[in-house]
Amino acid sequence: ALLSSLQxxxxxxxxxxxxxxxxxxxxxxxxxxxxxxxNKFIQLxxxxxxxxxxxxxxxxxxxxxxxxxxxxYGHEAGDTLIKQAANNIKQLFADxxxxxxxxxxxxxAVNVSENDxxxxxxxxxxxxxxxxxxxASGMSWRGENVSFHEQLLEADTRMYENKKQYHIKKxx
Numbered sequence: 001a002l003l004s005s006l007q008x009x010x011x012x013x014x015x016x017x018x019x020x021x022x023x024x025x026x027x028x029x030x031x032x033x034x035x036x037x038x039n040k041f042i043q044l045x046x047x048x049x050x051x052x053x054x055x056x057x058x059x060x061x062x063x064x065x066x067x068x069x070x071x072x073y074g075h076e077a078g079d080t081l082i083k084q085a086a087n088n089i090k091q092l093f094a095d096x097x098x099x100x101x102x103x104x105x106x107x108x109a110v111n112v113s114e115n116d117x118x119x120x121x122x123x124x125x126x127x128x129x130x131x132x133x134x135x136a137s138g139m140s141w142r143g144e145n146v147s148f149h150e151q152l153l154e155a156d157t158r159m160y161e162n163k164k165q166y167h168i169k170k171x172x
Contacts, residue, residue, distance in 0.1 A: 028043075030098075033087075034086070035105075036099070037098065045149070055110070055111050055113065055143050057117035057120075059106065060137065061085070061137045063103035063133065063134070066082070066102070081133060088124055091123075091124075096108045096110075106155075114143070118141075125137070136166055137158075138161065
């Protein structure tokens with residue numbers, strides 16, 4: 001039996017929508033790590049601007065010594081390190097983690113208690129240690145008066161303080 005032109009049109013439209021969805025997913029996925037990328041993170045920030053959030057945790061991570069590893073062992077070794085770090089973060093933050101720069105990651109938890117958020121961060125730190133990855137981290141958690149933008153800056157500032165302490169200890 002021949003398909004009606006309406007059936008053909010519907011099938012073509014469904015296929016087109018599927019392709020558009022696949023392209024959109026690709027535009028949000030980091031090609032190296034498979035986690036969300038900066039495009040998706042920017043979209044998330046826009047979406048959170050007007051929401052009344054509670055119990056928000058934001059963690060900022062940055063690999064330590066990536067340049068040295070790239071210089072000493074090559075970029076493939078650096079890429080392997082980035083992939084492993086992303087995998088460690090993803091194990092605890094599933095679809096709420098983003099690679100927002102070369103070796104920078106953000107993880108977000110909404111409607112999470114401070115204790116549960118701290119526990120997730122401790123588990124990320126343990127995984128990093130087990131996989132021999134040195135990472136600087138900073139976090140911000142607020143139960144009320146939540147501001148995504150302020151908390152992101154707070155977590156970023158704390159991460160840089162943590163990174164500075166790492167380099168002071170390393171050079172002692």
